Amino acid sequence: MIYSKESGPFALIIFGGSGDLSYQKIYPALYDIAEKGHLPEDYAIIATGRKYTQEEFYNFFEHSLTSDNRHHKHSVENAIFKSLEKHMYFYQGDNTDPNFYTGLSKYLDKLVKEGLPCGNRLFYAGVPQSLYQTVFANIKKSRLNKSPCGWARVVIEKPIGEDEASAKKLDKIITSTFTEDQIFRLDHYLGKETLENVLVFRFKNNIFEPMLNGNNLDHIQITSSEDFSIAKRGKFYNATGALKDVGQNHILQMLAIATMEQPKDDSDEAMIGERIKLVKSLTANPKDIVYGQYAAGVVHGKDAIAYRQEASVPKDSQTDTFFAMKVNVNNERFKNVPVYIRAGKQMAMWLTEISYVFKGKDPYRNVLTIRVQPNEGIAVKLFTKKPGLEIKVEPTYMQFCYKHYFPGEAFDAYEKLVQDVFAGRHTFFNISKEVEAQWRFIDSLSKNRTPTRFYKAGSWGPKEAFALIEKDGRKWLEPYPAFCQI
Template sequence: MNQKALFIIFGGTGDLAYRKLYPALFNLYEKGYLKEDFAVIGTARRPWSNDHYHEVVMSAIEDAGRDSGRTNDDLPRKFASHFYYQSHNVDDVDHYVALRKLADELDEKYDLQGNRIFYLAMAPRFFGTIAGHLKDQALLTKGNGFNRLIIEKPFGRDYPSAKELNDSISGSFKEEQIFRIDHYLGKEPIQSIAGLRFGNALFNSLWNKEHIDNIQITLSESLGVEERAGYYETAGAMRDMVQNHIMQIVSLLTMERPDVFDSEHLRDKKIEALENIQMYTKEEAKKYFIRGQYGADEANTQLGYRDEEGTDNQSTVETFVAGKLITHNPSLDGVPVYIRTGKRLTKKSTQINIVFKNDDQNIFAKDASEKLKTNVLTMHIEPDQGFTLEFNTKTGNQGYNLSPVHLRYRKTATEKAQIPDAYEGLIRDALMGNKTNFAHWHEVSQAWKIMDVVREAWDEEEPAFPNYASGSMGPEAAMQLLADDGRKWVFNPRS
């Protein structure tokens, strides 16, 4: 379905726009979600011309592999002709007056009917200033057209700063007009969680405290901070990965079944799920949350975090977090959710493990103390995509010896290639006004409240960093976290 709209991208010369936004918009154009009745205004401080801007956009498409090597193809050039550039200082009122004039001209030229999407691909400290000027200088259209604001994380550094940020934009835009990007929510395997849970009678009937022993979420990266050292020194793994991506996954895994699957009902259930995560005291947070920072590997061929270019050689920034959350949503009340994420770990993998309770009585064993192997459902998010169900079955010709087997489904390379990029899907949703895969303010704020207690607890103690070697699966304390509960991590590539 085609949708008319004017996109105004603040930060149009930046890395995010080049690597993600322009290729995503081109994909939508190529597939017909955008046709000839759309326009894009890119703004930034650089004094670019429209012609130079067109070349940059076409280069972004080429670098993303979207032109299939056809640099003279007509389609990218036709697409780029819809882009207009304006040099812009976000603090200068006169620049917003000029921006409004150009926006009105393009609205008339392309018959856009007043539909506007404002994409703030800039540092969050500018959000309030831009939103205020958009309202004060009448860039928000009235009548039948829509005004939608897309903003990127990080949404603050803690709850107070996140609230201040939210307050700064809510004076100009209503909550239903604000689309908070969390690119993990744009990943097709993450969106498939609800389908797996509520679209299959088997799992729907088993997804409760009577049958699930624990849930494990692993976001493991094999690379270090690379060129993001400057950002990481101000963020760390907690703010970069846990408060946003992981907590969104937790809400999808622990929420109650919505009566209707739409953005409003899903939002309410996700908020409810986060509100039902147990709030820890600082002492509990110290017990149930582990932080780490990578050092050199065992062969001393990889640098430790403190030796990376751009980091403080005495840095106390965490590159690893593991924790235990407890949900009190009715159907999963008391079920622990173990989470971990880290850099320079053994293997890159994002996966979710649903560990089912074991039968207390193994009728097939000669020794009554012998337990059945645990049934585990694994959702593979990346780099693999698909599912694995581990269950027991009879093996061999004699007797009733049971062994675990795996029922596997993996998307093929062809299938994965057909899945829209996360940004493509999220921009299309914003075009259609579909907020299903965006974060609501109440989700963001509750996640911050949960994690702020952990951060405050950590700030009371000096960490003994580095405390795990590059290529390992993190600090030994992360393994002990589960061992203390009589459990272990399902994903352990070093075992």
């Protein structure tokens, strides 16, 4: 279900409209939606912030689409850009000032008087969570949380809170202004095409799902590595770290989708319920987690500074930019099938994948790998006979590659999830109980931390991460370099 010309007018109000999230993710997603013709004739996108005049904002918006951005690689058509720009507005002000909200309410009324039909209302909370109390209280006080002519909804970005207790406090703030059906807690990993396809691959086919269990699997591996630094996020990142930044959300989402039971139907409730059930079944020994931090090194032939040399990072910081851990799924299907997870920044390559490693004398002969990014696809590692008179075997791969079967049909995760919000579909968003279950698991580990180890930028992490898996007689998989590059 998508938002379309028949769906009626809307106003999208972006708090933090001059920030990095809007620049990197939201504006490119809105362009892609417009490019596909999924916006109605009448709508308004109102960015809010302290920085810009209307003209300066137009320049900021254009630059967000035309600058180098790994999330938005294709060209921008001038006609579509100009059409979208006509619907873009910038409301300047300080969102910590209560008068900002009464002024915003009057501004929305003014747009209606000038010809924008009264319609649905969507808020995007792209601001620090320390401002939530002020923002949501004033949205409610000024009655912005209700639209006189349609629905009103709000999008909240991950991570929500820094532990289970703070997540509950934030949830109380949010639900004091919006009801649960109005709230969309966004983790963009749930919008990734390949991750959504894991569910189809597992539950709509009869080949592999019967084999994905403790009778046939030796273990599962999840790798989520990035070949870039924290950039300008030093203040946020140093207070958060890798485990809380991506472990609590991205990684647990992937693990849940890779190992959850089949929902009874395709409803939001059934899908989310199985994810929650899976997360609640997870256990891990705090001693089976390795925390790492990147030191100076070389990434793709270029010198890289250490984390402690990044802007706004203390010189003695112990914050983790990497973690590796062993997790157990305590259900009947995956009993005795350990899951090894590693994730971090400034590593050897940019890669996210899930690998099911099958049992055998050499368990690494047969591996089912789902590549989430880049070169999205699914591959099965098999051994086949080489041509010739002698019986010689070598590893080969059977592959399904998105870019080959569906060229030109790629959907960015934010594009898909914004469409889902318009459509009122919660399947690939978190509810409060899911967020709390995720934090409960992460809290049990972060409260009993092992020391932070160091690894060279451009490597696959600290040596202790290799020892973690090797002590069980296993090894980290080498990523297949030709994955979906035929």
